[in-house]
Structures are given as structure tokens and as C-alpha cells.
Amino acid sequence: MTLPSSRPQTMAEKILSRRGTQTVYAGDLAVVDVDQVMVVDSIAQSFIERMQRDLNAVPKYPERVSIVIDHVAPASTVSVAQAQKEAREYAAQTGVRLFDVGRGICHQVLMEEGLARPGWIVLGSDSHSTTYGAVAAFGSGMGATDIALAAASGKTWLKVPESVKVTLSGKLQPGVSAKDVALEMIRQLGADGATYESIEIHAGDRFTRGERMTLANLCVEAGAKAGLVVPGGEVLTAYGYEVPEWVYPDEGARYVRDLVIDLSALAPRMSAPSEVDNVHDVADLRGLHVDQVFIGTCTNGRLEDLHAAAEVLRGRRVSPGTRLLVIPASSEIMEQAMEDGTLLTLQRAGAVLGTPGCGPCMGRHQGVLAPGEVCVSTSNRNFIGRMGDKDARIYLASPAVAAATAVMGRVALPADLLEAV
Numbered sequence: 001m002t003l004p005s006s007r008p009q010t011m012a013e014k015i016l017s018r019r020g021t022q023t024v025y026a027g028d029l030a031v032v033d034v035d036q037v038m039v040v041d042s043i044a045q046s047f048i049e050r051m052q053r054d055l056n057a058v059p060k061y062p063e064r065v066s067i068v069i070d071h072v073a074p075a076s077t078v079s080v081a082q083a084q085k086e087a088r089e090y091a092a093q094t095g096v097r098l099f100d101v102g103r104g105i106c107h108q109v110l111m112e113e114g115l116a117r118p119g120w121i122v123l124g125s126d127s128h129s130t131t132y133g134a135v136a137a138f139g140s141g142m143g144a145t146d147i148a149l150a151a152a153s154g155k156t157w158l159k160v161p162e163s164v165k166v167t168l169s170g171k172l173q174p175g176v177s178a179k180d181v182a183l184e185m186i187r188q189l190g191a192d193g194a195t196y197e198s199i200e201i202h203a204g205d206r207f208t209r210g211e212r213m214t215l216a217n218l219c220v221e222a223g224a225k226a227g228l229v230v231p232g233g234e235v236l237t238a239y240g241y242e243v244p245e246w247v248y249p250d251e252g253a254r255y256v257r258d259l260v261i262d263l264s265a266l267a268p269r270m271s272a273p274s275e276v277d278n279v280h281d282v283a284d285l286r287g288l289h290v291d292q293v294f295i296g297t298c299t300n301g302r303l304e305d306l307h308a309a310a311e312v313l314r315g316r317r318v319s320p321g322t323r324l325l326v327i328p329a330s331s332e333i334m335e336q337a338m339e340d341g342t343l344l345t346l347q348r349a350g351a352v353l354g355t356p357g358c359g360p361c362m363g364r365h366q367g368v369l370a371p372g373e374v375c376v377s378t379s380n381r382n383f384i385g386r387m388g389d390k391d392a393r394i395y396l397a398s399p400a401v402a403a404a405t406a407v408m409g410r411v412a413l414p415a416d417l418l419e420a421v
């Protein structure tokens, strides 16, 4: 079925039209079918309460609902353990999917399980649900009430967002990664610069699916409702997904803003405390003492990220005054990194390895920070108090920069290690 389209549409307009009842444009209200609803452990209790107490409903399509125990996994306190127990029981009773402790971070797991696909609408009880835009799914985060309504009815309603067009041009320099591009994009847009907008990223055939996840993941840090990467390159061929022709934005679609990022001019970037858009060249922050380095999260905990870190750490040691935590984003990644020797390289270099999941990303367990401590993290948020004490400071960077920093014990570029020998 091709819907009549009277004027050119953005990708967000395309998907929301196709999955809804009529052709819609930015500003319209859309009622759409939801292909997958994702609930994380921290929200599971409120979700269950909304379903049972407020809506008196069961999931309409249990196969379209997934619960992931990832944020504080394994449980850190009795109340966390109790909440996770209830989530397991709920999944067993209703037949929704459950991904239990150790399977990994919700967004990574859904992608691996094929529960986010081109043209789908995926709603998560987690703000980084924009990540699904890596495979051209309209992914968005919502609160427990909206998530429960979507699970109960199989639908959601939302205002169709305006779109910002981000075009990537040129070729990345060696040592510069998708994370640096994402941080630069957030700097240019600003922390609230795309509030309730869809960021449509035109990357051509650049970037793997994992790198596209990094780009789409960071979109919410500019306040975006969705972050859609236009399919190209590997995404079209390597994952067995058919990318339907109708997903692509039309020539002449209307954007509220146009941004072009010249990749050839980009150096490794770092976001300094305590807003994600406070982005600088790593070279300008070089030398700052770092207490903890964390490589992981839904932003940069994939195999390619662990490879980038291992390349820097092979045959080297983490600096004595610094701790390095490495947490693969999923069990699948962990297995691959075991098989190909990456974890051994990291362990020998002095890394502390953790259970696949969010780890200390939001400061709940497994590596929270003391007052005054400085952390370089490959995650996506450096707000005050995010990883522990409010007087700790967090800098966001790519896995290669994080690894070089761990070796030097201070903010460094991989190239600095060669000079230090």
C-alpha cells in the first residue's frame, strides 16, 4: 500500500504516516501502531502498577513487549532485587519477553534480537531509545504511563516532530570516531537545541550499524524525540533487514534547520562537565589527572569499541593511580570479545571487567565516584552527580581516547603514547 503523499516528507513523517492511519506532517497528531515496547528494570515496577492498577489491562500483543534487567544488574540492594523479582514474575504471567541479568543493555539487546527494524516504531521506557534510529526505526523514550498505554493498546499517539537535517561530509581522519562526530553534533545543536525534533542524519554509506547506534544514541542529548540515520552502506546489507523504499526521506522535504558537519576537519572530541554540549578538542584538555576510566554503555560498549580500546592497551598497563572499568554492552559482545582475545588483552592491561549491563553509567553500582574524583567515560551523560558524588566530574570521550587516558593516568590521545615511549 502506498499512502497518497501530497508533499515531500521527512523520514519521521514517512514512518509515522506509514504506521498510522493517514498521511501526517510535522505538527499533526499521529495515532500509530507500535512494533515493540521496551521496559527497563528501573521502570518495571511503575509500568506493572500502571498496567494492573490504573489500566486493569494485560499487554495486547505480549510478543511486542520486552522487559530488560540491565540498569542495576545483578541487583545491588534488597529493594532492587524485589523489583526485579516482580518483573520476572510479571513476564512469566503475561508472556512478554524477559532479558534477565547479564544479557546486556536494553538498546543493544533489542538490536541484537531483531526487535528494532527499518520503518518500525519502538518505544522504550528509557530516554536513549533514540538508538533504534541506527536502523531507521522511529525509536523514542517515554514515561511509564505512555509505555503502559502502548503495551495495553498496541498503539500510541504523538505530535509529529519537526526535523533537523544533519549532513555529514568529507572523510574522517585516522583516530577520529563516530563518538567524536556525535559529540560535535551535540555541540553544534546545543543541549536543548533539538527539543522534540527528529534529527535526521545523512551519513551516506559511512559507518557500521554500531557506529550509527552511537550517533542515534546521542541525539537525545540535544533533546530530540528521535534520531534517524538514513540507511546506507552496511546497514542495507549486513543485518538481514530489508530496508523498504518508503523509509527514505523525500527530496524537497521540509526541515527546520540544516547542519553540515565536515568530518575531515574533526579532531578527537571530549565533553567536559557538566553538560554534554560542553565539547572541546581532547588536545585542549590533555594532562588532566583521571581517577577512573569507564569503557562501556549503550553509547560505546560494542565489540568495535572494545577492539579500539584493546588496540591502544595491548602490551601496555593502566597507570597505577587510575582504575579502568570495561563492561561489554551485551552477553553476545562479551562472548565475541572472549573468543577473539580482546578481553584477555584488556584484563592483562589491568582492566576490571564487569557483567554486561549499564554498570556505573548512572551511578547506581559497580564503580560510583567519590567526591572530587575525575572520570573519563565512553557514555553519553556527564551531569552533576550522574555517576556518584555531586563533586565528581565526568568527561565523555571515544573508547580510544578513554584507553589512552587509562594508560597515561591523565587525559591523552592514543598518539601521546607513542611519544611517551
Ligand SMILES: CC(C)[C@H](C(=O)O)[C@@H](O)C(=O)O
Binding pocket: 040, 042, 043, 071, 125, 126, 127, 128, 141, 362
Ligand atoms: C533509568 C532510565 C530511565 C534512564 C533513562 O531514561 O535514560 C537511564 O537509562 C539514563 O541513561 O539516564
Ligand code: SF4
Binding pocket: 071, 105, 106, 126, 128, 297, 298, 299, 357, 358, 361, 362, 379, 380
Ligand atoms: S548504559 Fe547508561 S545511558 Fe545507556 S541505558 Fe544504561 S544507564 Fe542509560
